Amino acid sequence: MLKIENLVKKYGDFTAINGINLELSDGITGLIGANGAGKSTLLNLITDNIKRTSGKILYNDADILSLGAGYRKKIGYTPQLQGMYEDFTAGQFMRYIGALKGMKHSVCKSETCELLEVVGLKNHASKKLGSFSGGMRQRVLLAAAMLDDPEILILDEPTAGLDPEERIRLRNHIAQIAKNRIVLLATHIVSDIESVAGKVIFLKKGEIIRYASPRELIAEIEGKVDKEHITLEDVYLYYSVNQRDGSAVDGEGNI
Ligand SMILES: Nc1ncnc2c1ncn2[C@@H]1O[C@H](COP(=O)(O)OP(=O)(O)OP(=O)(O)O)[C@@H](O)[C@H]1O
Numbered sequence: 001m002l003k004i005e006n007l008v009k010k011y012g013d014f015t016a017i018n019g020i021n022l023e024l025s026d027g028i029t030g031l032i033g034a035n036g037a038g039k040s041t042l043l044n045l046i047t048d049n050i051k052r053t054s055g056k057i058l059y060n061d062a063d064i065l066s067l068g069a070g071y072r073k074k075i076g077y078t079p080q081l082q083g084m085y086e087d088f089t090a091g092q093f094m095r096y097i098g099a100l101k102g103m104k105h106s107v108c109k110s111e112t113c114e115l116l117e118v119v120g121l122k123n124h125a126s127k128k129l130g131s132f133s134g135g136m137r138q139r140v141l142l143a144a145a146m147l148d149d150p151e152i153l154i155l156d157e158p159t160a161g162l163d164p165e166e167r168i169r170l171r172n173h174i175a176q177i178a179k180n181r182i183v184l185l186a187t188h189i190v191s192d193i194e195s196v197a198g199k200v201i202f203l204k205k206g207e208i209i210r211y212a213s214p215r216e217l218i219a220e221i222e223g224k225v226d227k228e229h230i231t232l233e234d235v236y237l238y239y240s241v242n243q244r245d246g247s248a249v250d251g252e253g254n255i
């Protein structure tokens with residue numbers, strides 16, 4: 001269980017994360033919000049890549065700062081901006097990440113085979129990343145993040161820039177490996193999480209304005225939008241375009 005209490009992150013005078021409280025348990029949690037809402041910042045705080053300004057992040061009741069390297073070993077992470085190693089083969093890249101995670105070479109080698117097979121790249125292990133499509137790269141990143149069987153998997157925009165077929169494929173892989181671990185998935189493609197996320201965090205200007213299951217979120221706006229089949233994307237638009245967090249909205253829902 002990952003518990004976040006009164007988390008604040010400031011960049012100079014700018015508050016990117018403004019007092020977040022959150023409890024995450026096993027399964028996929030979607031993280032949505034506009035550009036600049038603070039999604040990557042929140043993920044970077046959870047992965048202990050950046051320093052928080054104040055507040056607590058507890059993993060199984062211990063602050064992650066006191067767990068240090070032991071905590072980071074439990075995390076698999078695919079960052080939003082990927083520095084891919086074009087000249088590495090997929091297999092070399094996996095072994096490199098495994099080495100960074102401190103894995104034994106033999107264990108890493110066998111996990112690399114298994115994981116590349118899971119993401120459908122078994123026959124591409126000795127091909128260079130530079131020759132891979134966007135979807136193949138994301139699948140390698142996902143496989144690399146899964147090395148050493150992380151308890152927490154943090155995915156920042158894994159489906160960005162992928163065609164629909166690749167997006168669905170990646171989403172299915174993520175759903176498949178999400179069991180028995182905490183998966184936090186930031187995305188702009190709201191439909192990618194609608195069917196797989198147990199819960200969705202809606203972040204706006206560094207604050208959580210909604211945290212509920214897709215079904216609950218959809219039920220919340222039923223009857224409030226002029227549409228029969230409401231999707232999570234409609235929920236997103238309802239709260240973002242209409243500023244439904246309490247600011248400047250009249251009774252008709254106009255800004
Ligand atoms: N290193 C930094 N220094 C100063 N400001 C930053 C820094 N990193 C992020 N910010 C600011 O914090 C806010 C949140 O950024 P963040 O990258 O977390 O948003 P995001 O929700 O991930 O956006 P996107 O959807 O574009 O990925 C933005 O206004 C951004 O400009």
Ligand SMILES: [Mg+2]
Nearest residue numbers: 039040041080
């Ligand atoms: Mg981001």
